[in-house]
Amino acid sequence: MKIINGSVCAPRGFLAQGAEAGIKKIDKKEVAIIYSTEPCTAAGVFTSNKVRAACIDYNKACLADGTARAIVANSGNANACTGEQGIKDSQRMADLTGELLGIEGSDVLVGSTGVIGVFMPMEKVEKGIRKAVEALSYDGDHNAAQAIMTTDLASKELAIEIEIKGNPVRIGGIAKGSGMIHPNMATMLAFITTDAAIDSKCLQKMVKTAADRSFNMISVDRDTSTNDMLVVLANALAGNPLIDEVDSEDYLLLQEALDYLCVSLAKKIARDGEGATRLIEVQVVNAADYESARQIARSITASNLTKAAVFGEDANWGRILAAAGYSGAEFDPGRVDIYLGQEKMAENGMGLLFDEERARQELKQDPVLIKVDLKSGKQQATAWGCDLSYDYVRINAAYRT
Secondary structure, eight states: OEEOSOSTTSSTTEEEEEEEOSOSSSSOEEEEEEEEEEEEEEEEEEOOOSSOBHHHHHHHHHGGGSEEEEEEEEEEEOOBSOHHHHHHHHHHHHHHHHHHHTSOGGGEEEEEEEETTOOOOHHHHHHHHHHHHHTOBTTOHHHHHHHTOSSOSSOEEEEEEEEETTEEEEEEEEEEOSSSOOOSSSOSEEEEEEOOOBOHHHHHHHHHHHHHHTGGGEESSSOOOSSOEEEEEEOOTTOOOOBOSTTSHHHHHHHHHHHHHHHHHHHHHHHTOTTOOOEEEEEEEEESSHHHHHHHHHHHHHOHHHHHHHHTTOOOHHHHHHHHHTSSOOOOGGGOEEEETTEEEEETTEEOOOOHHHHHHHHTSSSEEEEEEOOSOSEEEEEEEEOOOHHHHHHHHTTTO
């Protein structure tokens, strides 16, 4: 596996672009298009929030046949809590994009992100779609990545290449997310392309597994978005033998690569959390079962008290153990060891005499490493989050202004 240049345009046959539309109050790109020159198998996972944006149900219906060929996405407006008009607007985005690309509207998936409860400025959105389609190119992926950003400080992009049966296979992705990040599906917005040949059932299972190992293991603020989605398009141009058997050798190779890409993008999101100064990585080891390890790791990364302690460089390990305790997982608190980096803070559920300065230095690292040893089995899980700073409140107190 090797990292290569680009993102969603790195796999063969994919074009992309991002364009300004005037949706936001500042001059930024707000409409993104990703398009494959060839038909694709497609799969996606979506928010578990009962309050869902119009595009979520639209995409689920489109993916029922396991195919799609393009993605249109906008930032600046979530198109959530907008009733029947919101549904019509999502449909119009797909239909117009399809018309301009010469494909069916049902082959176009839709993503939206931004302010909730405001009707889409469709005249502006349509203008952005036309501009993006007109400028589609094989190196437009960076512009597309910029167009889906909201409060993000940096775009999230990556591409990798692996070999399957002698054929180079590429996977590329872009993502956005900075606040309202506590996924349970999927994630914020993440769009991934690959030139691998894989059938839709295998791709759907692979995407769900990758999401559970990556985007579903990050937290910035415990808020699950109305618009979370992870969508993957695969156009088969790599020429590898069709992957149509779950857990085959080729399937596992592609799964490993997709996991790596998704984890990398997820960590970029957590590091770019609104107001964040450091990434936090929580490793829960020697658990009795994977689900317990996963629950505890996620609980710790989502703990506002733990996040605030990291920001303040306060080695308050008790907050870590408390977050494990309310995670819902079964474990024996009297057997738990806790580490900050290399500094052991607690043993068998009780505090140790530790060097405050060394612990403070561990909390200055980026990422800050927290390890929780349950000493109950052989399973482990890793989750990612960020510290909680004063700037998080400042940013979200004035989000609409």
